[in-house]
Each structure stands twice: as C-alpha cells, then as structure tokens.
Amino acid sequence: MTAGYSGQNPARAKPKKKSRRGKFLVIAVIVLGVLLVAADFALAAAGEYQIAQRMREKLQxxxxxxxxxxxxxxxxxxxxxxxxHVRIDAYGVPIKDEQQGVDLRDLDVGADLRHTRVELADLLAGNVSKATIDTVEGSVRIKAPDLNRLANQVTPFDKLSIEPDNRAATQTPVDPKVPKTTAAIKLSGQTNVAGKVITLTAYGQIALVSGAIQINIDDIELDDASLKQIIPQLRQALAIKIDPGTLPFNATPTAVEVESGSFKLSGQIADVPLVQR
Known part of the structure; x- marks a missing residue:
C-alpha cells in the first residue's frame, strides 16, 4: 500500500454532479411537457364549450x-x-312539426365538420359570426323506439328490432363513393291477433324518398303458419314513411343505411357558416 493514500479519488465526484444536473433537466423537460399538454387540452376544452353553445342554438x-x-x-x-375535424353529437333529440306530420322523440343527431375556419381569439370569445366550414357531413339516426311508436299507430306492435338483412350477399359491386339510396332491412317483433301474441320477422328495404325513409316489406315469417292470411295486413302496417326533417346545417339527405338498432339518414353540404348570419 502506498503511504499517504486516503482511499478517496476526488475526480470521481464530478460525474455525479453532471448526472444530477442531467436528471434535473429530464425532470424539467417532462414537467414542461405535461404543462404544455394540459394547456393544450384546456384550450381545446374552452373551444369545444363555445362551439357547443353555438350548436345548441343552431340545432335548436x-x-x-x-x-x-x-x-x-x-x-x-x-x-x-x-x-x-370537429365532431358534434346530440342524443335523444325530439323533433315535432304538426304541419309536416313529423313526431319523433329519440333521434341521434351527428355532424362531422371538416376544416372549421375561425381565429382562436374569436373562438374563445364566442364570436364565431365569421366562422365557416368547408364541408359538413350530417346524419340522423332513427331508432327502434320511434319505429315501434309509429307502427303502433296502425297495428299494435311490440319489441320491434332493426337489423341489416344479411341473408344474401350483394351480387353487383358497390362503389363506396356513390351514396346508397336503398338498404336491405330485417324487422323482428311481436303483434297481437285476436288476443294471441304472434312473433314475426319481416324482410324488405328502406329507400330514400324526398328526404325521408320509406320502409317496404317483401316477406314476412310468422311463428304460427296458420295465420298467413294476416301477412298482407302486416306488410301494409309496416310500410311506414319516417321523415326526420332537415339534417344538421340543412345538409341534403343523399344516403340511407341500416344499422343494428337504427336507420341512418346522411348527407353533405359544402361552404357553410358555423352559425346563421
């Protein structure tokens, strides 16, 4: 052992200081990043609130x-x-117009706003009178409860469900860019005939007719084959026209679709103001 050796090497302490400084720098960067993300979300939330206020007025x-x-x-x-991309959704929306014969109580209304153009200061201040939207894709979903209620006005139905009819594949190729104005449907439910509960399954199509959905039934299957004489009556009772009124932003309906539990009516409109001027 060399005389005077203390067992310590002063040169080894410097990397520890650098390591500590490096850790502090990493922590500072992380904290700054968290703060920036939080500020970003806070600004977005403020903008969403202002748009929600304007959309409540615009969509009534x-x-x-x-x-x-x-x-x-x-x-x-x-x-x-x-x-x-701004997404807007409203659920359980009632639409009633006695003059037009529209009485729906449980609509889901949606809109995809593509390229909403407004200055941040105006957006946060709620001043969106000059805001414009390049394209709006609007949709309305008509759900089974409204279908049940409308069908009951003609013939008592219960527990009507809506599903796509997937029994046969489409024979002709479908161009996804071309809006579909018809779609195959399957309706299932119950009705009462002479005090007897009958379970039925109906197959047909929905079609876009003058901005409304028209249901046309082709085939009906009953759990009691002896009652087949009532099939024409049931087919007529289910031939319902449902008019949900205008789409969001007055978009023109161009397509219909059958989803599990609902009919969907959709369309587009270009170059529209965010609020009515």
Whole structure:
C-alpha cells in the first residue's frame, strides 16, 4: 500500500454532479411537457364549450351537444385558424312539426365538420359570426323506439328490432363513393291477433324518398303458419314513411343505411357558416 493514500479519488465526484444536473433537466423537460399538454387540452376544452353553445342554438337543442375537436396538438390548429375535424353529437333529440306530420322523440343527431375556419381569439370569445366550414357531413339516426311508436299507430306492435338483412350477399359491386339510396332491412317483433301474441320477422328495404325513409316489406315469417292470411295486413302496417326533417346545417339527405338498432339518414353540404348570419 502506498503511504499517504486516503482511499478517496476526488475526480470521481464530478460525474455525479453532471448526472444530477442531467436528471434535473429530464425532470424539467417532462414537467414542461405535461404543462404544455394540459394547456393544450384546456384550450381545446374552452373551444369545444363555445362551439357547443353555438350548436345548441343552431340545432335548436334543449341541451348542449357533445363536441370534440380532434387532432393534437390543438394549438397548432388554433394558430392556423383551421380545425381539421370537429365532431358534434346530440342524443335523444325530439323533433315535432304538426304541419309536416313529423313526431319523433329519440333521434341521434351527428355532424362531422371538416376544416372549421375561425381565429382562436374569436373562438374563445364566442364570436364565431365569421366562422365557416368547408364541408359538413350530417346524419340522423332513427331508432327502434320511434319505429315501434309509429307502427303502433296502425297495428299494435311490440319489441320491434332493426337489423341489416344479411341473408344474401350483394351480387353487383358497390362503389363506396356513390351514396346508397336503398338498404336491405330485417324487422323482428311481436303483434297481437285476436288476443294471441304472434312473433314475426319481416324482410324488405328502406329507400330514400324526398328526404325521408320509406320502409317496404317483401316477406314476412310468422311463428304460427296458420295465420298467413294476416301477412298482407302486416306488410301494409309496416310500410311506414319516417321523415326526420332537415339534417344538421340543412345538409341534403343523399344516403340511407341500416344499422343494428337504427336507420341512418346522411348527407353533405359544402361552404357553410358555423352559425346563421
């Protein structure tokens, strides 16, 4: 052992200081990142609130709709004044117009706003009078409870369900760019005939007719084959026309679709103001 050796090497202490400084720098970067993300979400939430307020007025809703400004970070869209995709949803919307014969109570209304253009300062202040939207894709879903109620006005039906008719594959190729104005349906439910509950399954189509949905039934299957004489009556009772009124932003209905539990009516409109001027 060399005389005077203390067992310590002062040169080894310096890397520890550098390591500590490095850790502090990493922590500071992480904290800054968290704060920036939180600020970004806070700004987006403020913008969503203002759009929800305007959409409540524009769509004549009883409550604020759900609004989601998609895309991250929000601040980059805000700087450009161009919000690429805003999604709006409202559930359980009643539509009643006695003159037009419209009486629906449980609609789901949705809209995809593509490129909403408004300055951030105006958006946060709720001043969106100059805001415009390149394209709006609007939709309305008509659900089974409204179908049950409308069908009951003609013949007592119960527990009517809506499903796509997937029995046969489409023979001709479908161009996804071309809106579908007809769709195959399957309706299942119960009705009462002379005090007896009958279970039925009906197959047919829905068609887009003058902005409304027209149901046409081709075949009906009953759990009691001895009652086949009532099939024409049931087919007529289920030939219902459902008019949900205008789509969001007065988009023109161009397509219909059958989903599990609902009919969907959709359309597009281009170059529209965010609020009525």
């Amino acid at each position: 809703l009883n409550e604020d709709p759900s609004v989601r400004i998609n895309g991250f970070p929000f601040i980059l869209q805000a700087i450009r004044g161009d919000y690429t």
